[in-house]
Amino acid sequence: xxxxxxxxxxxxxxxxxxxxxxxxxxxxxxxxxxxxxxxxxxxxxxxxxxxxxxxxxxxxxxxxxxxxxxxxxxxxxxxxxxxxxxxxxxxxxxxxxxxxxxxxxxxxxxxxxxxxxxxxxxxxxxxxxxxxxxxxxxxxxxxxxxxxxxxxxxxxxxxxxxxxxxxxxxxxxxxxxxxxxxxxxxxxxxxxxxxxxxxxxxxxxxxxxxxxxxxxxxxxxxxxxxxxxxxxxxxxxxxxxxxxxxxxxxxxxxxxxxxxx
Amino acid sequence: xxxxxxxxxxxxxxxxxxxxxxxxxxxxxxxxxxxxxxxxxxxxxxxxxxxxxxxxxxxxxxxxxxxxxxxxxxxxxxxxxxxxxxxxxxxxxxxxxxxxxxxxxxxxxxxxxxxxxxxxxxxxxxxxxxxxxxxxxxxxxxxxxxxxxxxxxxxxxxxxxxxxxxxxxxxxxxxxxxxxxxxxxxxxxxxxxxxxxxxxxxxxxxxxxxxxxxxxxxxxxxxxxxxxxxxxxxxxxxxxxxxxxxxxxxxxxxxxxxxxxxxxxxxxxxxxxxxxxxxxxxxxxxxxxxxxxxxxxxxxxxxxxxxxxxxxxxxxxxxxxxxxxxxxxxxxxxxxxxxxxxxxxxxxxxxxxxxxxxxxxxxxxxxxxxxxxxxxxxxxxxxxxxxxxxxxxxxxxxxxxxxxxxxxxxxxxxxxxxxxxxxxxxxxxxxxxxxxxxxxxxxxxxxxxxxxxxxxxxxxxxxxxxxxxxxxxxxxxxxxxxxxxxxxxxxxxxxxxxxxxxxxxxxxxxxxxxxxxxxxxxxxxxxxxxxxxxxxxxxxxxxxxxxxxxxxxxxxxxxxxxxxxxxxxxxxxxxxxxxxxxxxxxxxxxxxxxxxxxxxxxxxxxxxxxxxxxxxxxxxxxxxxxxxxxxxxxxxxxxxxxxxxxxxxxxxxxxxxxxxxxxxxxxxxxxxxxxxxxxxx
Numbered sequence: 001x002x003x004x005x006x007x008x009x010x011x012x013x014x015x016x017x018x019x020x021x022x023x024x025x026x027x028x029x030x031x032x033x034x035x036x037x038x039x040x041x042x043x044x045x046x047x048x049x050x051x052x053x054x055x056x057x058x059x060x061x062x063x064x065x066x067x068x069x070x071x072x073x074x075x076x077x078x079x080x081x082x083x084x085x086x087x088x089x090x091x092x093x094x095x096x097x098x099x100x101x102x103x104x105x106x107x108x109x110x111x112x113x114x115x116x117x118x119x120x121x122x123x124x125x126x127x128x129x130x131x132x133x134x135x136x137x138x139x140x141x142x143x144x145x146x147x148x149x150x151x152x153x154x155x156x157x158x159x160x161x162x163x164x165x166x167x168x169x170x171x172x173x174x175x176x177x178x179x180x181x182x183x184x185x186x187x188x189x190x191x192x193x194x195x196x197x198x199x200x201x202x203x204x205x206x207x208x209x210x211x212x213x214x215x216x217x218x219x220x221x222x223x224x225x226x227x228x229x230x231x232x233x234x235x236x237x238x239x240x241x242x243x244x245x246x247x248x249x250x251x252x253x254x255x256x257x258x259x260x261x
Numbered sequence: 262x263x264x265x266x267x268x269x270x271x272x273x274x275x276x277x278x279x280x281x282x283x284x285x286x287x288x289x290x291x292x293x294x295x296x297x298x299x300x301x302x303x304x305x306x307x308x309x310x311x312x313x314x315x316x317x318x319x320x321x322x323x324x325x326x327x328x329x330x331x332x333x334x335x336x337x338x339x340x341x342x343x344x345x346x347x348x349x350x351x352x353x354x355x356x357x358x359x360x361x362x363x364x365x366x367x368x369x370x371x372x373x374x375x376x377x378x379x380x381x382x383x384x385x386x387x388x389x390x391x392x393x394x395x396x397x398x399x400x401x402x403x404x405x406x407x408x409x410x411x412x413x414x415x416x417x418x419x420x421x422x423x424x425x426x427x428x429x430x431x432x433x434x435x436x437x438x439x440x441x442x443x444x445x446x447x448x449x450x451x452x453x454x455x456x457x458x459x460x461x462x463x464x465x466x467x468x469x470x471x472x473x474x475x476x477x478x479x480x481x482x483x484x485x486x487x488x489x490x491x492x493x494x495x496x497x498x499x500x501x502x503x504x505x506x507x508x509x510x511x512x513x514x515x516x517x518x519x520x521x522x523x524x525x526x527x528x529x530x531x532x533x534x535x536x537x538x539x540x541x542x543x544x545x546x547x548x549x550x551x552x553x554x555x556x557x558x559x560x561x562x563x564x565x566x567x568x569x570x571x572x573x574x575x576x577x578x579x580x581x582x583x584x585x586x587x588x589x590x591x592x593x594x595x596x597x598x599x600x601x602x603x604x605x606x607x608x609x610x611x612x613x614x615x616x617x618x619x620x621x622x623x624x625x626x627x628x629x630x631x632x633x634x635x636x637x638x639x640x641x642x643x644x645x646x647x648x649x650x651x652x653x654x655x656x657x658x659x660x661x662x663x664x665x666x667x668x669x670x671x672x673x674x675x676x677x678x679x680x681x682x683x684x685x686x687x688x689x690x691x692x693x694x695x696x697x698x699x700x701x702x703x704x705x706x707x708x709x710x711x712x713x714x715x716x717x718x719x720x721x722x723x724x725x726x727x728x729x730x731x732x733x734x735x736x737x738x739x740x741x742x743x744x745x746x747x748x749x750x751x752x753x754x755x756x757x758x759x760x761x762x763x764x765x766x767x768x769x770x771x772x773x774x775x776x777x778x779x780x781x782x783x784x785x786x787x788x789x790x791x792x793x794x795x796x797x798x799x800x801x802x803x804x805x806x807x808x809x810x811x812x813x814x815x816x817x818x819x820x821x822x823x824x825x826x827x828x829x830x831x832x833x834x835x836x837x838x839x840x841x842x843x844x845x846x847x848x849x850x851x852x853x854x855x856x857x858x859x860x861x862x863x864x865x866x867x868x869x870x871x872x873x874x875x876x877x878x879x880x881x882x883x884x885x886x887x888x889x890x891x892x893x894x895x896x897x898x899x900x901x902x903x904x905x906x907x908x909x910x911x912x913x914x915x916x917x918x919x920x921x922x923x924x925x926x927x928x929x930x931x932x933x934x935x936x937x938x939x940x941x942x
Contacts, residue, residue, distance in 0.1 A: 136293075
C-alpha cells in the first residue's frame with residue numbers, strides 16, 4: 001500500500017480552556033488535525049473528549065484559546081457556520097429523524113448544499129429540478145457506498161442500532177465534509193458491525209480523502225485504524241502521537257489502569 | 262430450427278442487435294435507478310470486452326472464470342468469451358478459496374473476471390496455487406485502489422483497450438464469431454457435487470440452444486418476457502433462464518441491486534417468467550404469514566377467509582375447470598381484496614410461467630401459490646441435461662410430479678428404478694474425467710441420472726430420491742430419506758432435516774429450526790432466548806417440533822409403502838447446517854453421509870435409547886476462521902401411528918398409538934444444552 005499523504009494541519013486548536021461553572025472540562029488543550037489523517041481521541045469517561053469535539057464544531061465556545069480552521073482563526077462561531085465550512089459530525093447518541101426514511105435523512109445532509117430556496121423547490125421546475133436530481137444522485141452514491149440499499153425507504157426508527165449509526169454516517173458524508181467528527185461511532189455495536197464500520201471509516205478516508213477525528217473507547221479499533229492518537233485525562237492532554245508510541249506511554253497507562261503505588 | 266439459424270450465443274447476440282436493436286437486453290439497478298442496455302448496446306459492450314481480452318492474450322480454447330453476483334458485465338464476459346472461442350467457467354460466488362482453487366486448477370483457467378474486492382481477495386489468496394492463472398479482471402474498483410499487483414486489470418480498462426483494438430481491426434470480432442459452430446463447447450459448469458469433488462460438466466452450444474429453444478416453444482415465450490437474474494451464475498438453471506433463453510428468445514434479463522434487495526427489485530420489476538427453488542417460495546410464504554400475524558384483526562380475518570376460498574376453488578379456476586358462479590364471484594372478490602395486492606407486493610402479479618425445481622416442493626406450499634392464480638409448475642432436469650427433461654403442461658399440474666418428457670427427450674426407468682434419459686441437451690463429458698463420463702453417459706447413449714423415480718398413471722415422472730440414497734430398514738421395508746426430510750421441511754418451523762434409517766431398526770432424525778419462524782413464534786409467546794443454540798434447545802421448541810413429527814408420522818401411516826418409515830426419535834441440532842462446513846451443497850442440499858460422519862456420536866445416541874447426545878464439532882466462520890462448538894442435545898421419542906388399515910368395523914380414522922419403542926415416547930426428556938463457542942483464529 002503506498003504511503004498516505006498526510007498533509008499540513010487543517011485545524012489547529014491552541015490553549016483551549018472550557019469550564020462549566022466550577023468544573024474545568026478542558027484545560028489549555030492544544031492539538032492539531034492534519035489533512036487526510038485519522039485522528040483518534042481517547043481517554044477515560046469525563047476526560048473532555050466530547051467537549052473537545054463540541055468546541056471544534058462550534059457548539060461550545062471556549063473561555064480561552066483559539067481555533068484556526070484552514071488558516072483562518074475564528075472568533076465566535078455557530079455549528080451552522082462550522083457545517084457550511086466543511087465540518088460534519090455524528091453524535092454519541094444517534095440523532096436522526098426517526099420518522100423519516102434513510103434516503104430522506106441522508107438528503108437532509110445535502111441541505112446546506114442546496115442553492116435554490118424552498119419556493120423554487122416547491123415549484124420543482126427547471127434549475128430546482130436539476131438540482132434535486134443532482135443531490136439525489138449524490139445521496140444514492142452514499143447509499144451504495146455504505147451498502148444500505150435495502151433500507152433506502154425504511155423509516156430509520158425501525159432500524160437496528162448498528163444500521164442507524166451507518167445512516168448517521170451517511171448523512172454526515174452527504175455534506176461532503178473536509179473534516180468529519182465521529183463521536184463514538186462504534187459504541188454499542190457487536191464485533192461484526194464494528195468491523196463493518198471500521199471498513200467504512202477507512203474507505204471514507206481513503207476514497208474521499210476526508211480528514212477524520214473520532215472518539216472511541218475500543219482500543220483495538222483505535223490502534224488499528226488511526227494514524228495518530230490524542231489522549232485526554234481530566235481535561236488535559238497527556239499524550240499525542242502514533243498509536244504504538246501512545247500505547248507504551250507511562251502516563252497513558254497510568255490514566256487507564258490507575259497509578260502504581 | 263432451420264439450418265441457417267444462429268447456432269452460438271454470440272451469433273444470436275448479433276441477430277438481436279440487428280433485429281431488435283432498441284429493445285432492452287439487460288437492466289441493472291444502480292444507485293436506486295434501473296439502468297438499461299439495449300441489444301445494440303450489449304453487442305457493443307461485448308465486442309469491446311472481447312476485443313480487449315484478445316488484445317491481452319486470450320486465445321481460442323482458453324478458459325475464463327467468472328465470479329460474482331449477477332451483473333450485466335459478467336454476462337457480457339460470458340458472451341465475449343464464447344465469441345472468441347474460449348470457454349466461460351462460472352464459479353459459485355460464495356465458494357471459499359479452497360473450492361475455488363480446485364476448480365481453477367482443474368479447469369486450467371488463465372483469465373478470471375471478479376465482481377469486486379471480496380472476490381479479488383479470494384483470487385489473490387489462491388493465486389500462488391494456481392500457476393496458470395495470469396490475469397484477474399475486476400468490475401467494481403471500490404477498495405482496490407491500493408492493490409498494485411500487475412495482473413489486476415479494471416474491466417473498463419479492458420473494454421477501453423478493446424475499443425482501440427476494434428478501431429484498428431474492424432471485422433475482427435465478427436470474424437471470430439463466424440468461426441464458432443454449434444458443436445463447440447459453450448460452457449463448463451461445475452456441479453456443486455452432492456458427493457466428493459465437483460465435476461465440470463461440458464455443454465455444447467447445440468446442447469443448450471436446442472433445449473432452451475424447445476422449452477421456449479413449449480411455453481410460448483416471446484421477446485417481451487421479463488426475467489430477474491438472482492440465482493448463482495454458476496448454476497445451470499440460472500444460465501438457462503437468464504442467459505440462454507434470453508439470447509434465444511430475445512427477452513430482457515434484469516439484475517438486482519444486491520443480493521439483499523431481491524424481493525424489492527422483484528416487486529418493482531414484475532417478472533413474467535420466474536424461477537425459484539422451493540426454499541425461496543417457502544421463505545416468501547413464511548414472510549407473508551409472519552407479517553399477517555402483525556396485521557390488524559379485520560385484515561387477518563379477511564386474509565384467512567379468502568385464502569380458504571382460494572384453496573377450495575383457486576386450482577380448478579387456474580386449470581380452467583367448471584366452478585359454480587358463486588365461487589367464481591367469491592374468488593373474484595378475493596382477487597380484488599387479497600390475492601391481487603398480495604401478488605403485487607411479492608412482485609408476482611405479471612408472472613405467466615413460474616417454475617420450481619431442484620427439490621420436492623411441499624404440496625401445501627405449491628397449492629398456495631397456484632390457488633392465488635400464479636401458474637407455478639414443476640420441471641425435472643439437471644446440469645447434465647441442460648435442464649429441461651420434463652415440464653408440467655398447463656392444466657395438468659400436480660404437486661408431486663415433474664410432468665411428462667418434453668419434445669426430443671426420451672426417458673426410461675431402469676430395472677432398479679433409476680431414471681435414464683436421452684436428449685439433445687445431454688452433456689458432452691465431464692471435463693478431464695473420462696471415467697466419470699463413461700459411468701454416467703453410457704456408450705449406448707443413455708445418461709444415468711442417479712435419481713430414483715417412476716411414471717405415474719398419466720405419464721408424468723415422479724422422482725422420489727437419489728437412487729443411491731434409497732435404502733432399507735433392518736426389516737427390509739423401503740426407506741427413502743429425502744421423501745421423509747421433505748415432509749418434515751414442509752413445516753415452516755423446520756429449516757433442514759436429516760433422517761437416518763438405512764440398515765437400522767427404525768427411522769431417526771436431526772432437525773434444524775428455522776430461526777426466523779421459530780424465533781417469531783417464541784417472541785409471540787413471550788419465551789426469552791439468547792441465541793440460536795439456546796432457542797433450539799428449549800423444551801417448548803422441542804414440544805413444537807414433536808407435534809410436527811407426529812403429524813408426519815400420521816401422514817406416513819396413510820401410505821403403505823412408507824408406513825414403516827415413521828420417525829421414532831429426533832433431536833434438534835444446536836447449529837444450522839452450513840455449506841461452509843461442507844454439510845450442505847452450495848445449492849443447499851443436505852450431504853447426508855458427511856453429516857452422519859460429522860455427528861457420529863449423535864447418531865449413536867439416537868439409536869442407543871439415551872436421553873441426550875453429546876457432540877463437539879468444528880465450525881467455519883464466514884471469513885474462513887475455524888472454531889469449535891460443544892453441545893449436549895436432548896433427544897425426544899415420538900409416538901407413531903398405526904398404518905391405515907382397511908376399514909373393518911368403525912369408520913373413524915385409526916386411533917393413535919402411544920409410544921411403541923421405549924415405553925416413554927412422547928414424554929419429555931430433560932437435558933439442557935450447554936453449548937459454547939470457542940474461536941481459535
